[in-house]
Amino acid sequence: xxxxxxxxxxxxxxxxxxxxxxxxxxxxxxxxxxxxxxxxxxxxxxxxxxxxxxxxxxxxxxxxxxxxxxxxxxxxxxxxxxxxxxxxxxxxxxxxxxxxxxxxxxxxxxxxxxxxxxxxxxxxxxxxxxxxxxxxxx
Amino acid sequence: xxxxxxxxxxxxxxxxxxxxxxxxxxxxxxxxxxxxxxxxxxxxxxxxxxxxxxxxxxxxxxxxxxxxxxxxxxxxxxxxxxxxxxxxxxxxxxxxxxxxxxxxxxxxxxxxxxxxxxxxxxxxxxxxxxxxxxxxxx
Amino acid sequence: xxxxxxxxxxxxxxxxxxxxxxxxxxxxxxxxxxxxxxxxxxxxxxxxxxxxxxxxxxxxxxxxxxxxxxxxxxxxxxxxxxxxxxxxxxxxxxxxxxxxxxxxxxxxxxxxxxxxxxxxxxxxxxxxxxxxxxxxxx
Numbered sequence: 447x448x449x450x451x452x453x454x455x456x457x458x459x460x461x462x463x464x465x466x467x468x469x470x471x472x473x474x475x476x477x478x479x480x481x482x483x484x485x486x487x488x489x490x491x492x493x494x495x496x497x498x499x500x501x502x503x504x505x506x507x508x509x510x511x512x513x514x515x516x517x518x519x520x521x522x523x524x525x526x527x528x529x530x531x532x533x534x535x536x537x538x539x540x541x542x543x544x545x546x547x548x549x550x551x552x553x554x555x556x557x558x559x560x561x562x563x564x565x566x567x568x569x570x571x572x573x574x575x576x577x578x579x580x581x582x583x584x
Numbered sequence: 585x586x587x588x589x590x591x592x593x594x595x596x597x598x599x600x601x602x603x604x605x606x607x608x609x610x611x612x613x614x615x616x617x618x619x620x621x622x623x624x625x626x627x628x629x630x631x632x633x634x635x636x637x638x639x640x641x642x643x644x645x646x647x648x649x650x651x652x653x654x655x656x657x658x659x660x661x662x663x664x665x666x667x668x669x670x671x672x673x674x675x676x677x678x679x680x681x682x683x684x685x686x687x688x689x690x691x692x693x694x695x696x697x698x699x700x701x702x703x704x705x706x707x708x709x710x711x712x713x714x715x716x717x718x719x720x721x722x
Numbered sequence: 723x724x725x726x727x728x729x730x731x732x733x734x735x736x737x738x739x740x741x742x743x744x745x746x747x748x749x750x751x752x753x754x755x756x757x758x759x760x761x762x763x764x765x766x767x768x769x770x771x772x773x774x775x776x777x778x779x780x781x782x783x784x785x786x787x788x789x790x791x792x793x794x795x796x797x798x799x800x801x802x803x804x805x806x807x808x809x810x811x812x813x814x815x816x817x818x819x820x821x822x823x824x825x826x827x828x829x830x831x832x833x834x835x836x837x838x839x840x841x842x843x844x845x846x847x848x849x850x851x852x853x854x855x856x857x858x859x860x
Contacts, residue, residue: 447585447723447759447859447860449758449759449859449860451826451828451833482587482720483585483587483720484622484624484718484720484760486760486824486825486826488824488825488826489835490834490835490836490838491835491836491837491838492774492775492776492835492837492838497679497683498630498683499630499675499679500630500675502665504663504664504665504666504667504672505663505664505665505672505675507664508663508664508665508672508675508676509675509676509679512655512676516654516792517788525780525781525784526780526781526783526784527778527780527781527784528780529780534780534781534784537775537776537781537784537785538784538785538788541773541775541785541818541819541820542679542680542818543679544679544682544820545773545774545823546823546824547683547684548624548626548684548686548824549624549626550589550624550626550716550718552589552718557589557716557718558628559627559628559629559630559714559716560628560629561629561630562628562629562630576835578826578833578835580760580826580828580833582720582758582759582760582858582859583585583587583720584585584587585723620725620858621723621725621858622760622762622856622858635817635821636768636821637768637813637817638768638813640803642801642802642803642804642805642810643801643802643803643810643813645802646801646802646803646810646813646814647813647814647817650793650814654792680817680818681817682817682820685821685822686762686764686822686824687762687764688727688762688764688854688856690727690856695727695854695856696766697765697766697767697768697852697854698766698767699767699768700766700767700768720858721723721725721858722723722725
């Protein structure tokens with residue numbers, strides 16, 4: 447069994463944004479030399495997310511509005527967590543979007559349906575944060 | 585390390601429905617010959633879901649009502665994604681229900697608690713869509 | 723490929739609570755002798771959750787309030803599932819929080835970012851319930 451590990455680093459200019467990381471993840475598979483296996487891709491921070499959905503800008507704006515409705519950023523005082531911080535909403539938004547994805551690798555490629563793309567979801571940005579890619583297989 | 589891959593295909597008659605796929609997934613394990621390992625089961629489409637919960641019809645109706653409250657289908661015009669499509673709500677519903685499940689295989693069986701069952705959750709049906717089963721182990 | 727399996731048991735005194743199980747999961751890795759691989763940790767019951775977030779009591783209280791807003795326990799009669807039971811809300815809360823986490827193992831340790839901690843999330847407690855830890859790797 448082979449194994450591979452890599453960190454991807456991000457520093458966004460906005461508090462919240464989505465970044466398509468599909469190509470970076472596919473590059474990890476090529477570097478690993480693994481043809482058949484399982485890939486884990488997870489946010490290493492608890493106010494960000496890795497998720498799979500459509501790369502369509504209208505949908506991403508819909509998601510921003512929707513997440514703000516389900517877990518609003520303001521007023522900061524509505525959350526007990528925000529005594530020294532202001533990012534309680536980011537913890538909740540990441541909970542809805544998910545920490546990680548697990549993806550099949552087949553013939554050395556992400557085994558994806560027609561529209562699946564991997565995104566880094568940032569909910570408390572403007573600082574250095576990491577995503578982990580771990581692959582096991584043959 | 586052995587590996588196994590199979591697609592399960594679905595075409596539902598309704599826009600939204602839940603289908604119990606536990607037996608089909610267990611059959612994949614038997615076909616794979618894998619006794620100890622990890623199974624990934626994921627929707628290959630971004631408007632459907634694979635999730636684990638109870639096979640109880642009242643709960644499934646509760647989930648339908650609940651998802652419609654959190655991410656309503658109509659009016660279609662409330663979502664920017666719906667300029668050429670009408671399925672933005674399906675992307676959001678699938679986000680809540682999740683894309684995938686990862687399950688342990690022990691002694692050649694799904695290593696499940698007493699009520700765990702695997703479901704395909706369709707949120708934009710009436711067309712051919714796929715679920716991927718990938719297994720690695722020995 | 724090595725494999726390891728262990729059940730962790732819980733009986734909470736409250737209907738809902740979060741328990742930090744990071745140390746118990748790390749102990750499983752030590753017992754397994756696996757240095758590089760993938761760890762699955764999942765609730766074996768459909769009214770509880772395993773998730774990764776911050777070990778901060780204010781945030782946990784925020785999550786309790788937030789989950790009650792998104793999927794309220796009462797009135798019990800609002801859910802069809804509650805004809806013989808009263809835990810429909812627990813099924814929905816667990817859906818938001820997630821059934822499982824998948825974690826990388828690197829050099830015999832949980833490969834975690836600075837604040838990642840694993841929690842058992844109980845939404846229908848006061849009885850014996852289980853979490854499964856399954857590890858594969860070398």
